[in-house]
Amino acid sequence: MTMLATGQNNFRRRGFTLIELILVLALLVIITSIAAPAMSKFIRGRALDSEARRMLALMHAAQSRAVSEGMPMMLWVDEKNGAYGFEAETSGQNGDPKAEELMLDSTLQIALQNSTTGTQVTFKNLPAIRFLADGTVDENSPQQLKLTDSNGFSRRLIETPLRNGYEISSPGQ
Numbered sequence: 001m002t003m004l005a006t007g008q009n010n011f012r013r014r015g016f017t018l019i020e021l022i023l024v025l026a027l028l029v030i031i032t033s034i035a036a037p038a039m040s041k042f043i044r045g046r047a048l049d050s051e052a053r054r055m056l057a058l059m060h061a062a063q064s065r066a067v068s069e070g071m072p073m074m075l076w077v078d079e080k081n082g083a084y085g086f087e088a089e090t091s092g093q094n095g096d097p098k099a100e101e102l103m104l105d106s107t108l109q110i111a112l113q114n115s116t117t118g119t120q121v122t123f124k125n126l127p128a129i130r131f132l133a134d135g136t137v138d139e140n141s142p143q144q145l146k147l148t149d150s151n152g153f154s155r156r157l158i159e160t161p162l163r164n165g166y167e168i169s170s171p172g173q
Helices: 002-014 018-069
Strands: 073-078 083-088 100-103 108-113 126-131 144-149 154-159 166-168
Touching (some): 018 073, 018 083, 018 108, 018 144, 018 154, 018 166
Antiparallel strands (some): 073 126, 108 144, 144 154, 154 166
16 A cells, blocks of 8 residues: 555656646746747848848849840839839830749838939839849939838838949938
8 A cells, every 4th residue: 555655646746736837838928928029020020121132133133134135124113013023125015025023022012212313214104213234223213112011110222322223221221
């Protein structure tokens, strides 16, 4: 009988009590509630930064193609539908087989700040950036593109001073 009682005591010593489990779960809830807001800001910022880098990469592709093919490329932006892409300016009736079209993340919006030097560049009735055959940006192209998320955070793609492309500006600028 003593053998049986000793075995039961060892079993009780090895397990967790209900109070210990409740305390551990309460600590996990507290830690999660502290970390969740910081994680949501991190994820939101990642989507915005990722889209800005993706747009910049598309701009570089359009610019490189303009130089390599010796013809202007148009990077168009559809603010209402959340889409953007590029295509050869003189794509003709058959279209441009190398054209690219991308959709914005559903939580983001895009806006263009037009050039003040002249008329706005358009392509298929949409505002556009024209990359000339020498790789520069047309002087009538927008000087800035602004990506904004649903909480008002934004990133800007700003034309470089030499008009040879765009760069992502720092959030504090």
